[in-house]
Amino acid sequence: MNLDFTSVLPSLPFILQGLGVTLQIVCLAGILGFLLGIILSLCKISKMKLLNWLANAYTSVFRGTPLILQLMIIYFGSPQVLGFQIEGVTAAIIGFALNSAAYISEIIRAGIQAIDKGQQEAAMALGVPYRPTMINIILPQAMKNILPALMNEFITLTKESALVTTIGVMDVMRRAYQVGANQYQFMEPLLLAGIIYYILVTILTFLGKLVEGRLRSSD
Amino acid sequence: MIKVEKLHKSFGKNEVLKGISTQINNGEVVAIIGPSGSGKSTFLRCINKLEEPTNGKIWIKDEDITDRQTDILKVRQNVGMVFQHFHLFPHMTVLENLTYAPLKVKKITKSEAEKNAMKLLEKVGLAVKAQEYPNKLSGGQKQRVAIARALAMNPEIMLFDEPTSALDPEMVKEVLDVMKTLAHSGMTMAIVTHEMGFAREVADRVLFLDGGVLVEDAPPNEFFSNPKSSRAQDFLQKVL
Ligand SMILES: Nc1ncnc2c1ncn2[C@@H]1O[C@H](COP(=O)(O)OP(=O)(O)OP(=O)(O)O)[C@@H](O)[C@H]1O
Ligand SMILES: [Mg+2]
Numbered sequence: 001m002n003l004d005f006t007s008v009l010p011s012l013p014f015i016l017q018g019l020g021v022t023l024q025i026v027c028l029a030g031i032l033g034f035l036l037g038i039i040l041s042l043c044k045i046s047k048m049k050l051l052n053w054l055a056n057a058y059t060s061v062f063r064g065t066p067l068i069l070q071l072m073i074i075y076f077g078s079p080q081v082l083g084f085q086i087e088g089v090t091a092a093i094i095g096f097a098l099n100s101a102a103y104i105s106e107i108i109r110a111g112i113q114a115i116d117k118g119q120q121e122a123a124m125a126l127g128v129p130y131r132p133t134m135i136n137i138i139l140p141q142a143m144k145n146i147l148p149a150l151m152n153e154f155i156t157l158t159k160e161s162a163l164v165t166t167i168g169v170m171d172v173m174r175r176a177y178q179v180g181a182n183q184y185q186f187m188e189p190l191l192l193a194g195i196i197y198y199i200l201v202t203i204l205t206f207l208g209k210l211v212e213g214r215l216r217s218s219d
Numbered sequence: 220m221i222k223v224e225k226l227h228k229s230f231g232k233n234e235v236l237k238g239i240s241t242q243i244n245n246g247e248v249v250a251i252i253g254p255s256g257s258g259k260s261t262f263l264r265c266i267n268k269l270e271e272p273t274n275g276k277i278w279i280k281d282e283d284i285t286d287r288q289t290d291i292l293k294v295r296q297n298v299g300m301v302f303q304h305f306h307l308f309p310h311m312t313v314l315e316n317l318t319y320a321p322l323k324v325k326k327i328t329k330s331e332a333e334k335n336a337m338k339l340l341e342k343v344g345l346a347v348k349a350q351e352y353p354n355k356l357s358g359g360q361k362q363r364v365a366i367a368r369a370l371a372m373n374p375e376i377m378l379f380d381e382p383t384s385a386l387d388p389e390m391v392k393e394v395l396d397v398m399k400t401l402a403h404s405g406m407t408m409a410i411v412t413h414e415m416g417f418a419r420e421v422a423d424r425v426l427f428l429d430g431g432v433l434v435e436d437a438p439p440n441e442f443f444s445n446p447k448s449s450r451a452q453d454f455l456q457k458v459l
Binding site: 118128129 | 267269292293294295296298299300302304306307308309310319320323324368369372
């Protein structure tokens with residue numbers, strides 16, 4: 001095997017430009033997925049059977065089908081459903097947000113249910129309504145269990161974001177692939193992309209450890 | 220005043236309370252005793268609707284809390300509860316534990332809430348711990364904070380579910396002392412307890428529950444020295 005990076009390195013800035021898109025998708029989808037995940041998890045622990053059922057059905061569908069299928073349905077299906085073609089980046093953000101919400105809702109549900117029932121009862125006995133009880137008492141405590149798993153989900157999201165290549169989004173992955181196609185030399189640009197992803201994930205992992213350490217020291 | 224009429228509570232097919240009727244007057248201190256599983260906690264938890272009664276009626280002051288129209292949150296503000304396992308909010312300081320509900324629910328100012336909280340902490344002898352987190356406290360201290368937290372809502376009624384059962388023996392007294400002071404201050408109290416000495420000394424009345432039935436309702440002297448039912452006699456023989 002002979003690797004030759006000299007002809008590929010000039011394309012590195014071109015590949016790196018994809019970072020913007022990758023980060024945009026990961027951040028926006030992560031935030032939206034988190035918010036939707038909270039709502040879904042509250043539906044799951046609600047006393048209303050219909051909400052339980054809806055949230056569980058949602059999770060089941062999004063976990064039970066390939067992510068790439070979900071992306072393609074949103075992207076290629078948009079003209080039929082919405083009457084116009086949505087942009088690849090938008091489709092990617094929506095797709096990843098909806099998908100990660102399913103996983104995040106499970107993480108949050110488990111985190112909430114791990115909190116002693118007595119916490120909620122103590123708040124109830126003081127006459128505190130449901131919503132502030134959740135926001136001020138339950139969720140802050142649940143966060144300690146939730147954050148590490150959430151960080152993992154975020155890392156997964158970062159890696160899986162490479163799937164947007166399939167709907168034409170010019171992310172790191174697709175740019176690396178294009179450089180390869182132009183130069184009939186795939187190994188080097190793909191390796192570069194790999195290094196970029198690896199560095200991203202390493203940074204995220206480091207941030208996760210930092211947050212975890214912070215949480216632990218506040219115990 | 221608490222009035223309970225033909226209170227039934229079932230968990231699925233298991234009928235835990237089988238028609239309990241009683242009344243607790245203003246300023247009265249009532250000890251609720253009975254064997255494990257007799258329904259003492261369930262009875263207490265029905266009074267502030269932590270458990271939904273299956274049947275029967277409960278009035279707190281003049282409000283029927285089994286009526287769906289009744290604002291139960293409002294009623295609970297007036298009924299403090301102290302749990303066996305404290306249930307302090309671990310992510311808040313002692314002071315924040317005391318001020319959280321008054322600030323959230325009563326919408327008073329922060330300085331007012333803190334002033335009131337410090338007064339209560341003083342009362343239970345823990346003013347120096349105001350800025351500590353609960354995990355830095357001993358069991359007895361935690362329970363005293365929990366009592367102060369309930370009092371911070373300025374309730375007229377206090378419910379206690381075995382407040383000293385989770386404590387090391389040497390810490391029982393400090394909690395009972397706080398409760399004694401509270402009883403003497405005229406608070407209406409319903410106390411589930413295994414502390415027979417305390418019940419005898421502090422309670423105005425003893426309710427003896429067995430198998431979900433209110434078997435005896437008598438002043439402590441009468442109950443402890445001369446229990447009428449054989450079930451109460453058996454029970455007292457075991458615990459005294
Ligand atoms: N949430 C619940 N779901 C189902 N059964 C319950 C529930 N809470 C209590 N029970 C049952 O009701 C019965 C009475 O329980 P309760 O806790 O009121 O007894 P207790 O007199 O307080 O006993 P202890 O002295 O052990 O605290 C028990 O048989 C218990 O198993
Ligand atoms: Mg009990």
